[in-house]
Amino acid sequence: GAYLVEGLGHCGMCHSSFNALGATDKNAQLAGGLIPIQRWYAPALNSGAEVGLGNWTDEELTQFLKTGVSVRGATYGPMSDVVFHSLQHLSDADLQAIATYLRAQPVLVSPGDVQKIEVSPQLAVELAQQGRQIYINHCAECHQLDGRGVGEQYPPLAGNPSIAMQPGTNAIRMVLLGGFQPGTKGNPRPYSMPPFAQLLNDHDVAAVVTYIRQAWGNNAPAVSPAVVTRFRHVPE
Ligand code: HEC
Ligand code: HEC
Incomplete structure (x- = not known):
């Protein structure tokens, strides 16, 4: 597991924060990073x-790594490339070794290296209310009103760590760009999500992301329209 995660898989290239020289920071191994x-x-x-x-569970984690989909959520962005190009080709024993190794890591607190932009309590309430309506109009057909999604086709947003994680930038980018699940042997007919960048302005995106971060027992802070502006024009 250690060899696969730290050597071959280069997981820390992305999952650790970077220091000024661009080398991964030994003190922030696997603690997350932009x-x-x-x-x-x-x-x-x-x-x-x-x-x-x-x-x-181990099964959920190994399935996520092998197929790109799981009842916990689907891979997206650069993680889909990792599944497509390498992880789907690993044996079940190797995937289990990765899962065991990851579970054995001491729990670290993410350094949270993204500058936070605070949202006033009043704006947070407005965003969540407006976001609910946007969700009903544009998202519920796939992710369902209760946020539980549909099997492995449409990932759940309730209880999905990708939604509640700090910072909220991945959820913002998913809404702007949409995404394709990776096509893997274990998921040969990948489902996709349409982009909403044309349809929703920065305020709307902040509203719907704030809503999904706080609905159904999710408990994460609101995101500011200014953060959406900042992430609207970055390369995919
Ligand atoms: C046509 C169906 C469809 C619609 C409509 C849709 N989504 Fe999705 N959504 C998906 C699929 C499929 C994925 C997985 C995509 C991937 O893996 O790249 C996804 C993934 C996501 C993710 C990442 C979660 C994860 O674990 O993969 C977020 C966040 C999200 N959607 C939010 C929304 C929001 C908010 C809306 C409404 C503005 C919306 N979606 C509308 C189908 C849809
Ligand atoms: C090129 C950058 C990159 C590399 C290399 C990479 N990841 Fe990821 N990983 C991501 C991104 C971005 C996400 C968030 C999107 C998602 O959930 O698919 C992610 C998400 C994940 C998740 C879901 C975590 C959660 O809480 O939702 C797991 C598990 C994971 N990666 C494991 C690994 C393992 C194991 C390796 C090495 C074999 C690895 N990753 C290599 C970029 C990368």
Whole structure:
């Protein structure tokens, strides 16, 4: 597991924060970080049971790594490339070794290297209310009103660590760009999500992302329209 995660798989290239020289920071091994240039956030792989992989089962984790889909959520962005190009070709024993190794990591707190833009309590309430209507109009047909999604076709947003993680940038980028699940042997007919960048302005995106971060028992802070503006024009 250690060899696969730290050597062959280069998981820390993305899942650790970067120091000024661009080398991965030994003190922040697997604690999550914003990937330079691509600007997707690779979440902590060692954030414990409450928000992290700690409450996934081994089967859920190995399925996610092997097929790109799971009842916990689908891979997207650069993680889909990792599944497509390498992880889907690993043996079940290797995937199990990765899962065991990740679970054995001491829990670290993510350094949270993205500058936070605070949202006033009043704006947070407005965003969540407006976001609910946008969700009903544009998202519920796939992710369902109760946020539970549909099997492995449409990932759940309720209880999905990708939604509640700090910072909220990946959810913002998914809504702007949409995404394709990776086509893998274990998921030969991948489903996709349409982009909403044309349809929704920065305020609308902040509203719907704030809503999904707070609905159905999710409990994450609101995201500001200013953060959406910042992430609207970055390369995929
Ligand atoms: C046509 C169906 C469809 C619609 C409509 C849709 N989605 Fe999705 N959504 C998907 C699929 C499929 C994925 C997985 C895509 C991937 O893996 O790249 C996804 C993934 C996501 C993710 C990443 C979660 C994860 O674990 O993969 C978020 C966040 C999300 N959708 C939010 C929304 C929001 C908010 C809306 C409405 C503005 C919306 N979606 C509308 C089908 C849809
Ligand atoms: C090129 C950058 C990159 C590399 C290399 C990479 N990842 Fe990821 N990973 C991401 C991004 C971005 C996400 C968030 C999107 C998602 O959930 O698919 C992610 C998400 C994940 C998740 C879901 C975590 C959660 O809480 O939702 C797991 C598990 C994971 N990666 C494991 C791995 C493992 C194991 C390796 C090495 C074999 C690896 N990753 C290599 C970028 C990367």
